[in-house]
Amino acid sequence: MADQIWITGLGVASSIGLNVGESLDSLMTGTRGIGPIKILDTIHKDDFRVGEIGFTDQHLMEILGIPVSQYELYTRTTLIGMIAAREAIVSAGIDPSDGVPTALISATTVGGMDKSEREFGRDDADPAYIRTHPCGDSTNKIAAFVGVDGYRTTLSTACSSSANAIIHGARLIRHAYVERAIVGGVDALSKFTLNGFNSLMILDRDDCRPFDRHRRGLNLGEGAGFLVLESDRSLAGSKRKKICSLSGFSNANDAHHQTASSPDGQGAFDAMTKALDMSGIVPEEVDYINAHGTGTENNDASEGAALLRVFGETLPPFSSTKSYTGHTLGAAAGIEAVFSVLALMKGVLYPGLGFREPMEGIALSPIRKLQRKELGHVLSNSFGFGGNNSTLIFSKP
Numbered sequence: 001m002a003d004q005i006w007i008t009g010l011g012v013a014s015s016i017g018l019n020v021g022e023s024l025d026s027l028m029t030g031t032r033g034i035g036p037i038k039i040l041d042t043i044h045k046d047d048f049r050v051g052e053i054g055f056t057d058q059h060l061m062e063i064l065g066i067p068v069s070q071y072e073l074y075t076r077t078t079l080i081g082m083i084a085a086r087e088a089i090v091s092a093g094i095d096p097s098d099g100v101p102t103a104l105i106s107a108t109t110v111g112g113m114d115k116s117e118r119e120f121g122r123d124d125a126d127p128a129y130i131r132t133h134p135c136g137d138s139t140n141k142i143a144a145f146v147g148v149d150g151y152r153t154t155l156s157t158a159c160s161s162s163a164n165a166i167i168h169g170a171r172l173i174r175h176a177y178v179e180r181a182i183v184g185g186v187d188a189l190s191k192f193t194l195n196g197f198n199s200l201m202i203l204d205r206d207d208c209r210p211f212d213r214h215r216r217g218l219n220l221g222e223g224a225g226f227l228v229l230e231s232d233r234s235l236a237g238s239k240r241k242k243i244c245s246l247s248g249f250s251n252a253n254d255a256h257h258q259t260a261s262s263p264d265g266q267g268a269f270d271a272m273t274k275a276l277d278m279s280g281i282v283p284e285e286v287d288y289i290n291a292h293g294t295g296t297e298n299n300d301a302s303e304g305a306a307l308l309r310v311f312g313e314t315l316p317p318f319s320s321t322k323s324y325t326g327h328t329l330g331a332a333a334g335i336e337a338v339f340s341v342l343a344l345m346k347g348v349l350y351p352g353l354g355f356r357e358p359m360e361g362i363a364l365s366p367i368r369k370l371q372r373k374e375l376g377h378v379l380s381n382s383f384g385f386g387g388n389n390s391t392l393i394f395s396k397p
Contacts, residue, residue, distance in 0.1 A: 005170045005246040006230045007394070009092025011084040011184075012338040014223030014325045015051035018063070019087055024342055026324060027350050028370060034207050034219050034326050040189045041118075048203055051221025051326025052189060053080065064145075072128040075112040076222075078138040081186035082145045084224035084334075088182060089146050092228035093240050096147040100234055101178040103151040104143045105169045106226075107161030107185030109330035111135035114188045138186065151178060158384030159292075159327070160251070161185050162225060162334030163392055167249045169229050179234035184226030184334030193329065194220060208295035208327075209354030210320035211304065211366050218294040221326025225334030227341070244344050247377070248279025248393035255387045261299055265306025267389035268292075268381065272310045275379070275391040284314045286393075287375040288349050290340045291366070292383045293320025294327050295354075303381065304362040317373075319352035319366040333382035333390065340380040341394050347374050 012019065015033025016026035026033065037045045039052055053060075058068050060079040064086075085104075089096060096102045116133035119125035131137070139154040151172070155165045162185030169181030187193075197203050197220060204217035229246065252274065254267030261267070276283060292303055307315055321339050322328075328335055343349065352366035376396050383389045 004232055005173055006235060006242045007227050007244050007246060007341055008230050008240055008242060009088040009228030010338045010341060011087030011091065011226045012335055013053065013080050013083045014328060014335055015053055015221055016324050018083060020338065027321065027339065028348065030351060030353060030370065032207060032324055032353060042191050042194055044194060048194065048205055049207060049219050050189060051219060051328065053222055072126065073132065074141065075132050075138060076114045076188035077108055077110055077112060077186055078141045080188055080222065081106060081138055081142045081224045084184065084186065085142050085146050085182060085226045088226040088228050094180065094228065100180060101150060102148055103169060103172055103178045103181040104139065104148040105153055105155065105165040105181060105183045106139040106142055107155045107165040107330045107334065108135050108138055108187055109156050109158060109161060110187045110190050110193060112137055113190045113192050117191055146182065148182065156330060157388045159329055159332055160382040160384035160388045160390040161330035162332065163382040163390035164251055166227065166337060166392060167251060167390065170246055170249060173229060173231045180228060180230040182226055182228055184224065185331045186224035187222055187329045187331040189220060189222040202296045204295060207354055208323055210293035210295045210323055210352055211300045211359060211364055212355045213357040213359050215295045215297060215300060217296050218322065219326040221328040223325060223328045223331050223335050225331060225338045227337060242397050244341055244394050244396055246392065247395035248275040249391065250274035250278065251390045253387045253389065261302035261383060263302060263305065265302045265309065267387045268303055268306035268383055269309050271389040271391040272306065272379065275393050279393045279395065281377055283311045286316045286377050286379050287373065288343055288378045289316055289318035290336050290378065290380040291318050291320045292381040293322055295322065299383065301359060301362060303383065304359060304364045307364065317349050317367050317371065319350050321350055323353035336380050336382065337392055340378045344375050344378045344394050344396060347372055349373060
């Protein structure tokens, strides 16, 4: 079994940037990527604000060098995932076709829905769009694009999907099934998810404000985040840089409710404590928490309760970067893992945008201004419907 899981590459695409550099600039300057709907064709164009990538599918294909004549083969989910996965591989300096056993684990909840929903109910529906509907289609196309011809799989566990993809990749490496893994997730905006969250009455018509007393819901977003994980064996004899380690991880399920988190945050508590146990650090050693922080009344209260149970008076600085990107669903944990690693690398704490007053009954205040601080350990939370809760811990080498 490998003792360490190293992160050697990062790739990200969201409404605040189509690469790591653009994203970091937005995080450092407090620039939101949330605004009016411009690309998604929906009757709710004027009703909600979202974290939308401001490029059409055709423009994304141009960025990737894919002929527009192949438009029917690629969903928006696939295209966004390709952008982030390619950047992660380039930044790691690896060639997935070099013979080193390499896996690709991609998470998504939308899959090809962005195209198939356009055809639903039409007598002249194009079957090409139906073939791109399954979640695994995006994974297979991302794998082919970046040159992974070995193990690949797709995970879908609601909003913890990408975290579980990262965990799955780490376990494959630890048990020596592969030497490295490209892990993360991607989701595009779709009418189905917008209408679904609207039916739950948890969308904010203004900019979301995680952990604020007057929070009214979340903003949906789209994007992708991928990391390259490697074993010591994969890096042996290489001059490639170890960015940090994935020192702890855990997945727990409290099975409290189909869409609501438990009031006492039991699942979140279990995920955080087990990840800390694996990492070998104590709560006082965590320097920053990238919280799940959706901005909904239930989630923030539940996560807040769990944070107090785990950390008590030693609660470290925390914030939710969903206030920048919106909630990107199955991609959220991958994007936020990249942001967490960047915080560790650059020694920065991102402010939570929109926060004004602490929640009633839970006196928690996220970071309000950008801070610079030497960081050793960063914890990232991702919690999904059905009580599927995951925590990742990143540590400096």
